[in-house]
Amino acid sequence: MESIIEDYREYQTIIRGYTPKVVKATWRELKKLAQYLENLSINFQNVQLVHLENYCIERTESKSLGYRNVIISQLRSFFNYLVQQEFRLENPARHLRYTNLDLYQSLPEIASIEEIQDCLKELKRQIDSCLSRRQFDPIRKRNLALFALLYASGIRAGEAANLQIRDILWEEQVLIIREGKGRKERRVPVVNEILELLQIYLATRNDLEPNAPLFLTWRKEAMDNNLIGATFRKYHEMWEKSLRPHQLRHICASHLYQQGGNIVQIKDWLGHKRLTTTLHYTRIQNPEIEATLESHPINEMSCSSKPKLEIVNVSSQNKPLRRKYTMTPIAEPLTGKLAEQIQEFLRTAEGMKKYSKGTLKEFRFSLTRFAVGCPHCLEKGIEVLRAVDIIRWLSARRQAGISPCTIDKNLSHLRSFMAYVMLRQYHGPILRHLLLS
Template sequence: MSGKSSRPKGYQLTVKLRERLPEKRGSQKRVELPPGEPNSLAYFAESYLASLVLKYRSAATLSLRRDGLKFFLSWAGERELVSPAAITKPILESYQRHLMRHRKSNDKPLGLSTQRIRLGVLRDYFSWLTKQDHLQANPAADLELPRPEKRLPKEPLSLQQIQNLLAIPDVTDPLGIRDRALLELFYSTGIRRSELTQLQLHDLNPERQTLQIRQGKGSKDRVVPVGNRALKWVETYLETVRPKLLLHPAEQALFLTSYGGPFHPDVLSRMVAKWLKQSGMDRPGSCHLLRHSCATHLLEGGADIRYIQQLLGHEQLETTAIYTQVSIERLKEVHTRCHPAEAKPAQPRQDKP
């Protein structure tokens, strides 16, 4: 045994630059609730959150609930509102106005979606307090939430832009092979970044060319097809690269960082954003842009929207319709071809006087 590392070349140079793991939200540094006196809002909050573990298996969902509840408890504590009975609808409406005025650390206001989440947590929490007989009536029962924002989806990447992006990883380098496999799988399956980080070796079925996505959004499982090109790159990565990255034989994560462990979603976002910039596209969006491009290109290629819905794992067809808005370039082509005002003008007739 020479004792030399089997790490791929360039590992020491690459790992420090792009794959250092951030603290995982909701796991390594959990948002703690302030300690509460018996029968106080904070006291009951822990029991409420414990009840959600059985209802929501997603750590991200639980973290959002805990974070939203902590924000309210801090606001209430500053106003000496300690017991559940002290909370009335006017007080909750005052808190709602506080959310509207609140500025984040970057001096930007809270988005409407964040406000909806934080108020929705309170509606659920006070409903739970009422059902547990800690309150006689739910003060949040008629609390109106902000209407959800209806944003137009980001313009998807064109086919040429996809090819430019896929060409960025250096496939003569082992890590470049892994990165190309990551991008191909994102674009082929439309998988979410959180779902990709949770993939295990046994989730890929090369014979059937399918991928089992477990505990996706809404804690739902689904099986999606994997295209030939993407499958070949993933198999090449598994055969030639993953064994060199593996530190612990028991590790089952499909994609490994240079540290030998699974990716964190934020790391994937930073990597894809960097590749987008390197390919000449300095625009917002990263992993989700590939998901949106996958869905849009399938729709433009003639795929039934119901199949795209199943691929993306959307519960409502309306959600899929939003993600698969046709690109503006395609719309311009159709407009030029079909609108009567865009037709080649006829020569004006020379009427005799």
């Protein structure tokens, strides 16, 4: 597996022309996947979808859903490469579903202008309080310039790490981003106060070659994305809010929008391809909305008081007849091969965020009713399922008085479960015909 990973790394670099950052991240992820499969005594040639799903669930536990989508994209591309090179006949990762981030995204935490000013004052105070320890002076001035630059320009942490001294046009007050996301180059205006902080920091350095990195570490090496994040984490205790480097990008866009900035200009400023991406950065509470609601005409209307309800005794003879809902009697938890397969399906669906909690609950009810109504399959698993078993189960549901709408929903849940079973290749010969019929 090591040789395959190295060949794919060369393919990404030379043939596809990916950036070194993307190539390194993919190489790291495939190394972890190889270690995971090696513990299971599996290689890239015989890995199945169920193994990749379990890997994604374990790998992204307590991580963001966007991070999971990145891993799924890396796995899809890698196994497509294996199919092209005839290492495999099919791509098992193509059935990995991306998570719809719009269903789980929340509004970013936006710090106020006063809170940002307090952070800048704290960084300046640290510089003034360390006059007796000159060895820390360059680092603290660098941190102040870096924080102010990220907030004022809205650039990404990786873009700040790739900056060079020649990228600052002092007279034009412009910052050139040469290696932005997607290899896009753009120009970002910089105010005079930020340029002064950069000059104060550069005055502490001896190497001012044009191609030298703008921000250096203590060992005179170029900073990277991870080191910038670690630098910000050191200040979490003294700041009221946890400010990460990318949060300053959100805050920059939000403050520009609050101050009356044009959304199209903000899009070009941040280097976004689509306007909808910029709208997510500026999804903040607009003070004008509250003032508009206060002037709504409905505020001047008065509603009449509710009349008191009179309690009327109705005899039991006049009550409308209602159908008694049938419940599936389950004395104890289900045991059997089918019950294990149902539990695996529900665990995978919950781990991969395919369905909501309410939908998973309905899946559990429908599949449990099916397992109880098909004891032959409950013992031996879904492999022995036949069309006559489904017909008998649906007929029993109709005879029990279940509505056609509920029966259709149960059948839809069963079809989704059967599709999951087919992708894991432990299905019987009749399942494909049942699913397509």
